[in-house]
Amino acid sequence: DVKVTQSSRYLVKRTGEKVFLECVQDMDHENMFWYRQDPGLGLRLIYFSYDVKMKEKGDIPEGYSVSREKKERFSLILESASTNQTSMYLCASSLIGDGGTQYFGPGTRLLVL
Amino acid sequence: GIQVEQSPPDLILQEGANSTLRCNFSDSVNNLQWFHQNPWGQLINLFYIPSGTKQNGRLSATTVATERYSLLYISSSQTTDSGVYFCADNFGNEKLTFGTGTRLTIIP
Numbered sequence: 001d002v003k004v005t006q007s008s009r010y011l012v013k014r015t016g017e018k019v020f021l022e023c024v025q026d027m028d029h030e031n032m033f034w035y036r037q038d039p040g041l042g043l044r045l046i047y048f049s050y051d052v053k054m055k056e057k058g059d060i061p062e063g064y065s066v067s068r069e070k071k072e073r074f075s076l077i078l079e080s081a082s083t084n085q086t087s088m089y090l091c092a093s094s095l096i097g098d099g100g101t102q103y104f105g106p107g108t109r110l111l112v113l
Numbered sequence: 114g115i116q117v118e119q120s121p122p123d124l125i126l127q128e129g130a131n132s133t134l135r136c137n138f139s140d141s142v143n144n145l146q147w148f149h150q151n152p153w154g155q156l157i158n159l160f161y162i163p164s165g166t167k168q169n170g171r172l173s174a175t176t177v178a179t180e181r182y183s184l185l186y187i188s189s190s191q192t193t194d195s196g197v198y199f200c201a202d203n204f205g206n207e208k209l210t211f212g213t214g215t216r217l218t219i220i221p
Contacts, residue, residue, distance in 0.1 A: 031207050042213045100144045100203030104156035
């Protein structure tokens with residue numbers, strides 16, 4: 001079974017804080033993704049990575065950065081959290097050439113006060 | 114950009130009822146997938162169905178690639194079926210484009 005884990009289920013931070021969201025997958029997948037999910041807007045891709053140290057911007061990268069130093073771990077960084085970054089954050093991974101089938105972690109609900 | 118439309122946006126049913134969810138694409142279907150997001154937020158893969166029909170217990174899915182749509186059927190609904198159902202396709206690359214989802218509520 002593919003397992004994708006995220007470091008926190010719930011997180012409360014203050015405006016201006018630096019926030020790290022961690023995602024780990026155990027299936028040796030090359031691709032990893034970060035999405036945010038907001039009511040009425042569905043899932044929107046923030047960044048994805050297709051290899052260690054490689055990254056590509058998704059649809060809404062502004063205000064975020066990512067890090068992939070090891071194949072199994074993909075971090076999302078909010079350099080200076082703002083209230084409009086309050087959201088549900090979902091991490092996913094996939095195998096290249098597997099038809100794009102993605103496997104999701106349980107999500108992190110982030111509240112920025 | 115590519116549009117992925119799901120209908121209906123919301124559906125409320127009595128336990129035991131059957132339902133059909135629809136997904137329409139503005140471009141050719143490549144690797145269509147259906148997901149269920151449970152009330153706790155976890156997205157679970159239901160089907161990988163680029164074409165044809167698949168069944169898994171009370172759930173089945175059909176994709177008609179030439180007409181750019183897919184259907185998800187849920188029979189004899191249970192309260193645990195509640196949540197949001199998403200379809201998605203990667204349109205030939207590694208990134209998925211998701212529909213806006215159908216929120217299903219099953220009432221006991």
